[in-house]
Amino acid sequence: MVCHDPLMTSRRVGAEDLPGTLSRGPRRGASASVVLRAVLDHGPIARSAIARRTGLSAAAVTGHTVELIRLGLLRELPEEPGPKGPGRPHVPVDLDTGRHVVCGVHLAVHHATVALLDLRGNVLVQHEEPHAGLGAEELLARTTEILDDLLLEHAPDRTPLGLGVATGGWVDRASGTVVEHAMLGWRDVPVRALLTSGTGFAVEIDGHARALVRAERLLGRRRSRESVVQLFTGNVVDAAFATGDTVHHGPRSAAGAVAHLPVDGSTEPCRCGRAGCLEAAVSEQTLARRGAEMGLLADESFPQLLALAANGDPIARKLFFDRARLVGQAAALLIDVLNPEILVLVDRSVAQLPDCLPIIREEVRTRSLACGDVEETVVGTSFPGTELATAGGVVMLDALFEDPLGPLLARVS
Ligand SMILES: [Zn+2]
Known part of the structure; x- marks a missing residue:
C-alpha cells in the first residue's frame, strides 16, 4: 500500500452533533450555496464583503453564516480591527476544513484511487490500488475496505460527508449506474447501490470527464x-x-x-x-x-x-x-x-x-x-498529480456546495 500524504493537516476538530431540524426550502438552500461558494472563492472574508459580492442582504448573509457555522462548514476567525481603526470589528469567516472529510474513489482500468479531501478540495491522502482480475463487486468491496483504513488512519476525528465516485465509460448519474465500461468489462453495474450498502455513506457517481469539469469550475x-x-x-x-x-x-x-x-x-x-x-x-x-x-x-x-x-x-x-x-x-x-x-x-x-x-x-x-x-x-x-482523487471527491463535494442545507448533512446529523 503506497500512501501519498502531502497535505495532511495537523488540525483536527472533534466530530460534533449537527443540528437536524432546519428549515430547508429550495430558495434557502440556493442562497446558502451562494454564501458557501463566496467563502470558497474569497475566504477568509467578512460577512459585509459576502453581502457585497453576492447581492444578498446583510441579514440574509448573517443568517446563512450562523447556520453554516452550526453545520461545521464555516468557522469564525479571530476578530480584525475595522478599516478605520476602532469601531465595529470584522469577524471574517472561512471554510472549516478541519471538521469534515469527503471521500473520493476513481475507478481506472488498471487501478482504483481512493482518497480523502477537505472542504476546499485539498487531497489529504490518496492511495492507488491495482485491481487486475477483480470483478465489479469484489473491486467495490475492496475500495470500501481501503476507505475504512484511510478514515481510521488519517481522519479518525473527522465526520465523513459522503463518497463521490468517478470513472470512465458511460455513467448514468441519475441512477448511479455504470451503464457500460468496455475496458473494465462492466455493464449495468449499480455502483451507487453497492457502495451505499458497503459504506453506509451517501454516494454520488459521475463520469470522470464530467467530474473534472465540476472540479475545474468549483475549485480551478x-x-x-x-x-x-x-x-x-x-x-x-x-x-x-x-x-x-x-x-x-x-x-x-x-x-x-x-x-x-x-x-x-x-x-x-x-x-x-x-x-x-x-x-x-x-x-x-x-x-x-x-x-x-x-x-x-x-x-x-x-x-x-x-x-x-x-x-x-x-x-x-x-x-x-x-x-x-x-x-x-x-x-x-x-x-x-x-x-x-x-x-x-x-x-x-x-x-x-x-x-x-x-x-x-x-x-x-x-x-x-x-x-x-x-x-x-x-x-x-488545474489538478496535476491529484486529478483522479479530485475527480472522485468532487462528485460529492460539488453536490454539497450545490445544496449545503440538503440531505448530505442531514445524514450525518
Ligand atoms: Zn472505434
Missing part, C-alpha cells in the same frame, strides 16, 4: 464557469462540456463519448471493429504496447514509457509527440463544435512532458477555425 480556473470542455486522454478517452451553470449530460448521461472519433494518420485497430478511432490511437494502453513492441520496455507499462520520455529517450519522446498531434486533432474539433472559453486537457504526458502541450496547441492552431488565442484556450488540468 474561474474562466471555466463561462464554458469549458474537458478532454480526458488516459486508457479511457472521453470528454465533457459545461456552460453557465449546467454540466451537460444528455439523455442517460451519454454525452462526451468521443472514443470513436476518427483521427487522421492512425490505422490502429479499435475494439469497435474500425480503425483509427481516437481512443484506440491515443490510449495509454496503445502507447505502452507500442513501446514494448519497439523494445523500449520489457512490460507494457505506460508510466515506464513516460519516465523514459521524461529522461530524454528520443524514441519514447517521438511516440508521445506523435500522440500529442492526434490529441490536438480531437481538441480542435471539440473547440470548433462547442467554442468553449477553455478546453482543459487531462493527460499524464501533458503534466510530465513540457513539450507535449505546445504540440497539441500547434495542432489546434492549424486545424481550428473557432479558436482565438490558443495559449489561453487550450490548458492543462
Whole structure:
C-alpha cells in the first residue's frame, strides 16, 4: 500500500452533533450555496464583503453564516480591527476544513484511487490500488475496505460527508449506474447501490470527464464557469462540456463519448471493429504496447514509457509527440463544435512532458477555425498529480456546495 500524504493537516476538530431540524426550502438552500461558494472563492472574508459580492442582504448573509457555522462548514476567525481603526470589528469567516472529510474513489482500468479531501478540495491522502482480475463487486468491496483504513488512519476525528465516485465509460448519474465500461468489462453495474450498502455513506457517481469539469469550475480556473470542455486522454478517452451553470449530460448521461472519433494518420485497430478511432490511437494502453513492441520496455507499462520520455529517450519522446498531434486533432474539433472559453486537457504526458502541450496547441492552431488565442484556450488540468482523487471527491463535494442545507448533512446529523 503506497500512501501519498502531502497535505495532511495537523488540525483536527472533534466530530460534533449537527443540528437536524432546519428549515430547508429550495430558495434557502440556493442562497446558502451562494454564501458557501463566496467563502470558497474569497475566504477568509467578512460577512459585509459576502453581502457585497453576492447581492444578498446583510441579514440574509448573517443568517446563512450562523447556520453554516452550526453545520461545521464555516468557522469564525479571530476578530480584525475595522478599516478605520476602532469601531465595529470584522469577524471574517472561512471554510472549516478541519471538521469534515469527503471521500473520493476513481475507478481506472488498471487501478482504483481512493482518497480523502477537505472542504476546499485539498487531497489529504490518496492511495492507488491495482485491481487486475477483480470483478465489479469484489473491486467495490475492496475500495470500501481501503476507505475504512484511510478514515481510521488519517481522519479518525473527522465526520465523513459522503463518497463521490468517478470513472470512465458511460455513467448514468441519475441512477448511479455504470451503464457500460468496455475496458473494465462492466455493464449495468449499480455502483451507487453497492457502495451505499458497503459504506453506509451517501454516494454520488459521475463520469470522470464530467467530474473534472465540476472540479475545474468549483475549485480551478474561474474562466471555466463561462464554458469549458474537458478532454480526458488516459486508457479511457472521453470528454465533457459545461456552460453557465449546467454540466451537460444528455439523455442517460451519454454525452462526451468521443472514443470513436476518427483521427487522421492512425490505422490502429479499435475494439469497435474500425480503425483509427481516437481512443484506440491515443490510449495509454496503445502507447505502452507500442513501446514494448519497439523494445523500449520489457512490460507494457505506460508510466515506464513516460519516465523514459521524461529522461530524454528520443524514441519514447517521438511516440508521445506523435500522440500529442492526434490529441490536438480531437481538441480542435471539440473547440470548433462547442467554442468553449477553455478546453482543459487531462493527460499524464501533458503534466510530465513540457513539450507535449505546445504540440497539441500547434495542432489546434492549424486545424481550428473557432479558436482565438490558443495559449489561453487550450490548458492543462488545474489538478496535476491529484486529478483522479479530485475527480472522485468532487462528485460529492460539488453536490454539497450545490445544496449545503440538503440531505448530505442531514445524514450525518
Ligand atoms: Zn472505434
